[in-house]
Amino acid sequence: IEQTVAGGAASKTSIGGYGELHLNRMNGVNGKSDKNQIDFHRFVLFFGHQFNKSVRFYSEFELEHALAGDGKPGEVELEQAYIEWDYAGNQSVQAGVFLMPVGILNETHEPDTFYGVERNNVEKNVIPSTWWEGGLNFKGELAEGWSYNAAVHSGLAIDVDGGKYKIRDGRKKVANAPADTFAYTGRVKYTGLPGLELAATLQYQDDLLQGQGSTLLGERALDATLFEAHAVYQVGDFGLRALYAQWELNDMIDAAKAGASEQNGWYVEPSYRINENWGTFARYSTWDNQAADAANSENVEWSIGANYWVAPTAVLKVDLTQQEVAGGKTYEGFNLGVGYSF
């Protein structure tokens, strides 16, 4: 059955993929429900094509939660699909659907590249990863060790009248998405020292209501600004990841949801690679989607665990996690994972 896609120099089409199976065994405490679940969370295929030396296509096609259809838990998504044109030396532009240039995981999220069964909650609930939009994304080298992104693209759309206020609720995934207003993103990244990556991203969108206003908030525009910065440092077998992200929304949203005008979080994750197969990590995360007022709405999570790489891009994972969400409800338990990329 299995047919090798093989070939000579003529071949310009490429395929690849990644995926991850998660087993969650989390006990809820203080009124939080248990979560005992097994799920093939993500099954992803990459398709690429090189048109000529300076023009190429790249795409990421995904099945989430293993089963998509009417009444089914999953969905099929197109996370990336763009034409990339190298218009000058070390300068290119992507036109189409691309991943936002922000954070550590948003653009590089293959399971063999990070620790922990589940992706970290700061990037998920604040940035919000995985996040893609449609538009133009200019990128290139600024100087030795310095690179940039400058993008104009579709924006978020928050249904304030429907009770939504979290940034993550605003993702429209370029699927019949509103295009009344656009958003602007810039990133600067430094990779000039071996093992080190430093980056900062700024994004501005002038109206999260997409020019439509809202019954609760009236006709005014809900402008929003994202700031994110992170460091990744690998020195010998020791690694460190640290990230901070914050959204500042127009204060007027606080009238609909107290404190929602500031949504932020950070995490720090030291790790140690024991040998070719084993690595271990710890992570402290905290995030808050209603940070603008004095009420306690902060979430805190501790994770420790290990990866076992059966091959350089195939991995088994375990972690022990405790999560305390606002109101004192707590989750604690362990996660097991299987992941790969190729």
Place this chain on the structure above:
Amino acid sequence: IEQTVAGGAASKTSIGGYGELHLNRMNGVNGKSDKNQIDFHRFVLFFGHQFNKSVRFYSEFELEHALAGDGKPGEVELEQAYIEWDYAGNQSVQAGVFLMPVGILNETHEPDTFYGVERNNVEKNVIPSTWWEGGLNFKGELAEGWSYNAAVHSGLAIDVDGGKYKIRDGRKKVANAPADTFAYTGRVKYTGLPGLELAATLQYQDDLLQGQGSTLLGERALDATLFEAHAVYQVGDFGLRALYAQWELNDMIDAAKAGASEQNGWYVEPSYRINENWGTFARYSTWDNQAADAANSENVEWSIGANYWVAPTAVLKVDLTQQEVAGGKTYEGFNLGVGYSF
């Protein structure tokens, strides 16, 4: 379009694809709503396999509107999937799901092959493209420059009681589709002169109600006949496309929806290829899904625009479009597109 993932003689499996991102910025006038939308309208993959010299498989798998699942705007579709057998010299038959041999776009709809961001409304609303059915499709050469198709296949099914009357509403996409009655399609095509294609298609289905009758129309059969003819002419840098299509349904449907027994339209599209990268076009289209009575139900559309090919099969598009639908409601604005095939 089909890209051999290739190589040595041993490799018999091929993959390819196409896709298009659309940005619509259309203002509604006279009571028509605005449409400001961004959408990765179609993401398509081709998979093919050569079993032996005379038997092959071909398929087209599609994600429409970038996101499919419960409560999501898009859908996953299988538009083509057939075994093709060359049973004699220049004669073959396809068994499976195939695109109806009708019109200009229905079988060849990669975005780099046509002008305009959106597909033309005549082929969409009258033919109705993209249209596939399951059955047998015989094809071959009749004489030098002349070729034919003769197909027997599943048919349309219109839910008249549910208020549906447009031909486009009858597509069942070979997905748990009714097979009480079948349909018959013939096409003759002439490509004997360089740059010229002339073709005409005739289709007959003896009952669009699939033998089930209807509360509104009783037990009678709703027979229907499609006639389509078109010309494509490319002479030097100048091109011309012209197409006419009409459906004649049994008059009895007029009792359910006035004028629906005739549904027709035509368009003409001159174009000019300025150079390797740039081309420009204009298109006049008109179509009517209730053409059998005197009431004004005609739609008219003007488009002008340009394609910029960044590579032979990767294209950026723009058009200015004005559409006047029945009742004087009008859309006007512009569309931007990114498309590719490989």
Place this chain on the structure above:
Amino acid sequence: IEQTVAGGAASKTSIGGYGELHLNRMNGVNGKSDKNQIDFHRFVLFFGHQFNKSVRFYSEFELEHALAGDGKPGEVELEQAYIEWDYAGNQSVQAGVFLMPVGILNETHEPDTFYGVERNNVEKNVIPSTWWEGGLNFKGELAEGWSYNAAVHSGLAIDVDGGKYKIRDGRKKVANAPADTFAYTGRVKYTGLPGLELAATLQYQDDLLQGQGSTLLGERALDATLFEAHAVYQVGDFGLRALYAQWELNDMIDAAKAGASEQNGWYVEPSYRINENWGTFARYSTWDNQAADAANSENVEWSIGANYWVAPTAVLKVDLTQQEVAGGKTYEGFNLGVGYSF
């Protein structure tokens, strides 16, 4: 991340697929409805990757019923996705989502490998094929001609309160699936004589209610045991397949649905390969999802038909089928099919 599907010995990624189009023309008798339907029942793609000599990935991605999305008949499924590691000579383990090692069709269901347009109803309604779970699957050789599987994995979950009682209703497809309890499967297979396969599978799950209890049945656990055995014998042009499967559930389920604590069935299928292209078969099947009481709830099906292989893995099929379901309702008619694998 991007893996060039390229050239020579370096290429380690593979693709393949299978599919089948079904036309059913079945007349219902004694109050059973007709079924006149055409459907591209399954469109499947395989993606594999060899990481190194002893570690590989394999997956099966499927579109069922040709059209998936909100309000659409079909669904997208991930039927297999596992890492396989050869940890010792002739011994390996799969981690991820894998097909249950049970029956004839569950693991090998490409349409060119079996007779009959539709898969047989015993494996569908009793085993229940196609059936996959997530976990660990150890497999290997026991002795010359003898092999085994030993697996621990996610289990079924039956919604007794929602009126479900058939084993087939319990499949959760590793899609946000409950993981309160696990299941254990063992198989022994003998292939020591040319043309012969004998195999038996035993599975135990300690609670089909996944530790949640039920309003109807209380807090008790609903344990269940599957036993299956089959023979496949090919001697010259003559073939024979015979299979028996039974589920024993805790008797307590009979209080919710009479007789549901035993669900069983068997079939026997002689066949004859006339020549390279033609083969013919007959099949007698019987199955019962409420076999534990004296009430007549048995289904009986007779099929005869033929396959015509246009290529070794591309096939046209026809069968005449009569099915008598409980209560004397009867289906009779014919099915046509087109299938392929590569």
